[in-house]
Amino acid sequence: MPHSPLLLVHGGAWAIPNDMVEAHQRGVSNALAAGYALLQKGASAVDAVEAAVAVLEDDDIFDAGRGSFLTRDGRVQLDALLMDGATMRAGGVACVERLHNPIHAARLVLDKSPHVYFVGQGAEEFAQSHGMKLIDNSELVLDRERLRLQQAQAKERAGLPDLTFAGDDKSPETAAELASHDTVGAVALDANGNIAAATSTGGTLNKAPGRVGDSSLIGCGCYADNTSAAVSLTGWGEPIMKLVLGKWAVDRVQQGRAPEQVAPDAIAYLYKRLGGHGGIILLAPDGRCGIAHNTPRMAWGLCDARGPRTGIVIEDM
Secondary structure, eight states: OOOOOEEEEEEEEEOOOGGGHHHHHHHHHHHHHHHHHHHHTTOOHHHHHHHHHHHHHHOTTSSSSTTOOOBTTSOOOEEEEEEETTTOOEEEEEEESSOSOHHHHHHHHHHHOSOSEEEHHHHHHHHHHTTOOOOOGGGGOOHHHHHHHHHHHHHHHTTOOOOSSOTTOOOGGGGGGOOOOOOEEEEEEOTTSOEEEEEEEOOOTTBOTTOOOSTTSBTTTEEEOTTSOEEEEEEOHHHHHHHTHHHHHHHHHHTTOOHHHHHHHHHHHHHHHHOOOEEEEEEOTTSOEEEEESSSEEEEEEEETTEEEEESSGGGO
């Protein structure tokens, strides 16, 4: 029986400043257009989330692909994961420095390898062996991010607190003091009733080289299973990893709970247990979905038979 396709994307949960709202909404709108066009043509949920996330990686307003945060030594290191809910196949890459679109490398791992996860040079060589072009890391680095790194390191030397998420101050007016966390992701339902999820990130600002966050780890920042749900998370990676929060959320959908309620419950659990901040998009195989965040704002977009909708806070949905 045919299903009504649906695509849900996020562009990060943080204190998005007023002068960046339009760019974030435009970015998620472009991602929706690319991914949903494929779904309308009968493409798979995997194809749709890959296409949507690639658009977000190409948009330097987000922390994925070109324009990502820099490591402590001034380089870009990227992580991505793609998971097919129909087959439970997954592909992940981490700490790649010479790939423009890590989500495409993740797709190659899913399709072409008996393995699930490649890191660093091995991931780059695998991608190159299957036709992806290797680039110089400098092509991913923006002057904007060099300045942001300098400012962060100056604050670190001065002993100032990290206000990245400003969880206790929900006012967007605090955004000028904050660094963005724009991990991107997508979940989709295709006409055959299959679901998929994808997440991609440049990680945290001033991170130690080699650090891997939740985004590319199965069950943490990304997961998909036709018997439960598809999920993508964004935010502070370490607490999300410790709670294996993506799997926590989809398991509760599998137990019969509505994703509309599981999503805010997951974010509440993240904060209650570990003081974590972030956002979540969650999609069940029947098309029900949930979005939640405990940061001042979160960029999101949804497209189904009723057309596209985007927003910066959940109340806009």
